[in-house]
Amino acid sequence: AQTVTQSQPEMSVQEAETVTLSCTYDTSENNYYLFWYKQPPSRQMILVIRQEAYKQQNATENRFSVNFQKAAKSFSLKISDSQLGDTAMYFCAFNDNTDKLIFGTGTRLQVFP
Amino acid sequence: DAGVTQSPTHLIKTRGQQVTLRCSPKSGHDTVSWYQQALGQGPQFIFQYYEEEERQRGNFPDRFSGHQFPNYSSELNVNALLLGDSALYLCASSSGLAGSIGELFFGEGSRLTVL
Numbered sequence A: 001a002q003t004v005t006q007s008q009p010e011m012s013v014q015e016a017e018t019v020t021l022s023c024t025y026d027t028s029e030n031n032y033y034l035f036w037y038k039q040p041p042s043r044q045m046i047l048v049i050r051q052e053a054y055k056q057q058n059a060t061e062n063r064f065s066v067n068f069q070k071a072a073k074s075f076s077l078k079i080s081d082s083q084l085g086d087t088a089m090y091f092c093a094f095n096d097n098t099d100k101l102i103f104g105t106g107t108r109l110q111v112f113p
Numbered sequence B: 001d002a003g004v005t006q007s008p009t010h011l012i013k014t015r016g017q018q019v020t021l022r023c024s025p026k027s028g029h030d031t032v033s034w035y036q037q038a039l040g041q042g043p044q045f046i047f048q049y050y051e052e053e054e055r056q057r058g059n060f061p062d063r064f065s066g067h068q069f070p071n072y073s074s075e076l077n078v079n080a081l082l083l084g085d086s087a088l089y090l091c092a093s094s095s096g097l098a099g100s101i102g103e104l105f106f107g108e109g110s111r112l113t114v115l
Helices: none
Strands: A003-005 A010-014 A019-021 A024-026 A033-039 A046-052 A064-069 A074-079 A088-095 A107-112 B005-007 B010-013 B019-024 B031-037 B044-050 B053-057 B064-068 B074-078 B087-094 B110-114
Touching: A003 A088, A010 A019, A019 A107, A024 A074, A033 A064, A046 A064, A046 A074, A074 A088, B005 B087, B019 B087, B019 B110, B031 B074, B044 B064, B074 B087
Parallel strands: A010 A107, B010 B110
Antiparallel strands: A003 A024, A019 A074, A033 A046, A033 A088, A064 A074, A088 A107, B005 B019, B019 B074, B031 B044, B031 B087, B044 B053, B064 B074, B087 B110
């Protein structure tokens, strides 16, 4: 069974600095998708970034980028120029072309001034 | 453009009761998925509805059932509530089949407390 592990329950970063959130996963599939979702205190889950496993190039979305290491089954999220609005729970998620996402347990990120 | 809306936002039930949660998908979406998020945990997939049928189901007992209506809205029903059913229930909508994997739009959830 596929699993997603986030080993950092909490992280903190100063505004304007860079922070990296870690995620590892386990699967025997070759084609799959990986995601980072953000859940602010409002509870609404928002897609941050998405990576297709068949693409070697790491995905980027403005200040957000990933380091996808397929052989190591690692998928970390880097947030550059952190902003106060980045404070939230961040979930790593996996999809193997089925209809469901498998989420990790999340990392609580606090950005302080 | 209305996003995913869920109701109620909060509710309290007692053990053994039944609950119905409702979800309206984002405009243009025809697929609805339900997730359970226990406190301090990531969301867990309950099931997904497409064309008014349950397409896939996660590891949840039959006490959890659902329905999708012709207008694509959906309900989640939980019977014989247990204390462990206390959680945030998230509805997510998407469009079509392949090609939209992971492009889920989530509602703000319904917080269920079972006493």
